[in-house]
Amino acid sequence: MSAPRLTDSPLGIQRIWKRIDERVRFGIKPGLQRMERLLELLNNPERQFRVIHVAGTNGKGTLCTFVEQGLRQAGLRTGLYTSPHLLSPLERILVDGQPLDELALAVAWHRLEPLIDQVQPSYFELLTALALLAFRNAGVELAVVECGLGGRWDATNVLNSELAVLTSVGLDHTAILGDSLAAIARDKAGIARPACPFLLGELEAEARDAALEVADSRGAVAVTPEEDHPLLRDQPADGGGRVCITDGDLAMELDHPSRGALFAAGMALRILRRLPEARFLREGIHLRPAPLPGRFQVLHNAPPLVLDVAHNPAAITLLAKDLNQHWPNTRWTLIFAAMADKDYRTILRILAPRVASMRPLVLSHARLASPEDLLEAGRAAGIRCGRPLGRAGLAARRLDTPHEPTLVCGSFLTVAAWLGANDRNLPPGL
Template identity: 30%
Template sequence: MDYQQTLDYLYERLPMFTRVGATAFRKDLHNTIELCEQLGNPQHKFKSIHVAGTNGKGSTSHMLAAVFRQAGYKTGLYTSPHLKDFRERIRINGEMIPTTFVTEFVEQMQPSIEELDPSFFELTVAMAFQYFALEQVDIAIIEVGLGGRLDSTNIITPELSVITNISYDHMNILGNTLPEIASEKAGIIKAGIPVVISETQTEIESVFIDKAASLNAPIHFADQEWVIQENELSAGHLQLGILPHKGGYMRRLSLDLSGQYQVKNIMGVLSAVKILQQQDWKLPDADVEEALSHVKKLTGLRGRWEVIDKHPLTILDVGHNEAGITEIVEQLRHMVYRHLHIVTGFVKDKEVDKVLSIFPPAATYYFCKAQIPRALDENILAEMAAAKGLRGHTYSSVQQAFMAAKQHAHEEDIVLVCGSFFIVAEVM
């Protein structure tokens, strides 16, 4: 099989959560453990950092990868889902996994695929771990796919765990309350391994404290360790002045990730770096600051408040749940523009009703559907939106919706694309 035939085989043969939803989620680690045992347990052959959370785990993973790469370490990065190319999921020093490795790995594992019937995600995790082990990375940043406790990535023993935040998402799998969801995410906390919680949330703080205590794992709440003194957006960079909570000199950071929601993530990253420095990782402050100003260039991160045009200002953001859309709308409140155009679509298993309640009613909407089986029909979405006072038109494709928004927008307007990774991917 060539590369495209290999991808076609994976997409058609293996259940893929991003396409079909919960039926692809395996509620145990059996397949991942079995696949990795057949490969000689590659997950034990490199050091790692494990990152979970509802929102922010992707940005946090990329920032940590940028820091390690800038400091001179050979750095693996595993994230999901991808936007344009499957190989975005598995990178070393920002470079995507070679197509030849993908095809040879799948060919090697084909008998196991036919025997075990793993999910797409389970096989991808095994592929990433094998690649990182064979390439002898110094460290790999591993982003959880869904939840934590039963996620396929949860067979590593990391140097450090990071949990960004908890909000309502994937309740059909993770639970209907924040404490239930937090308990699943807390499943990545390991005995004696430090854990950073990026954001203190009163309702679930005790879930993490109790879990960490039961495993004798040192716990750090990042937003209790740092104070943001300055915060402004300038020339596409988020300019921050940040002080240690217990006193010390102010760090001035310039992030090339311009979403205001990155402020929460950056505190988690800084706390993680501080712990890693104490573990004798050579991460000089100068390298940390340089890395954070070039995250996109160092890691290939896309789709986080990404400006792709200035007239009209056109922004792509993969925010897709209640907390993610809340952050987007909050940032819009601080912006000056003539009119807002929102290109949006969702998947069927999201709490779409709650999310639509957050959107600004004064905007013009372009409702569409990504080309995946899991996508919510654009006409159903428009009806749900109308019940919330949101007005617009429906389009049978993302590209049609995006082109219509661009055509109707004045050069002083904003065109925002959000609601799903897949909507953003199709605009790209």
């Protein structure tokens, strides 16, 4: 089968994404059979490169990005697969830190598209297969792969990883993963592999015990933070917000980091130290990972304008602490939207002491809570609420210099809309 040329083929990039987006309506499909079959028909591209696999309620994307940047600095040809995206699905699939170009995307799609009707994959399964195929085509040596949802039945759990990670466990997606920390931890720990390291983040006792139980049953080598090398944190008085995290002779520097970024840096060093490529990162080299859009992203300083994709109570709690640390005694105008199945009432109660007023964002997305429900929840939390903010109002605020401290959060959709995504291009997301 010859590879397509974009100049003489209908396989333009917009057509590809439109075809992939059609799978959203099929929803989430538990089970690995479709994914295994799809990869088998593609001659198992996932077996041609090494994998680091990351699960967790929060912090996965930042951690994956930091690890990939470290591996790239060590000289490896890397793949990075994360989700959801903000402005383009191409954000999800990177090779050597760059999105797939149109030709690489078209070549992979040309091989994958004929199998859709035969296998009937979900949206996420299709994107995952596309990423793995593109990684093989590009000669990736080591891929860092983020779970989409949970772990045990996630489409990415067909991978034979050499190292797995559980970043955090919180109450999110409870209708699918379970309504307790232990149940959610058991599901996410399903990515652990026999005789391979399984690194745990700082988990509550209930979640830690459940994850360790699963790791033991699967023959994985679980490592808690207490069992690992102690991390050193250096924050010079004149460093202007710079923080250096050190693990032995590996170090990572961050500027004005959030709590989530500090955790990701420490966890990334724990991962990198275990890889044979770590020897190329020693000799005093300091990694300086680039921040991710929408993760405590400061677009303006005076007054501050902050974007954050935090969308569950655990992540919002960390965000509230970060806001208080960097801008104590500041009260914010909150631009907010949340998915209907999220605990947005608790989220608004957590933010209430720091919020002067809230404007719910009006977006065309079936899974979002209605502006009326958000207004009701905001008033119940004691927040003064303004009129819902539509597309025209959002565009005007985005183009204008902020006149008061402004916080944009509640979901990936909220941040994506602020950054310029139109309703048609909003991620299926969180």
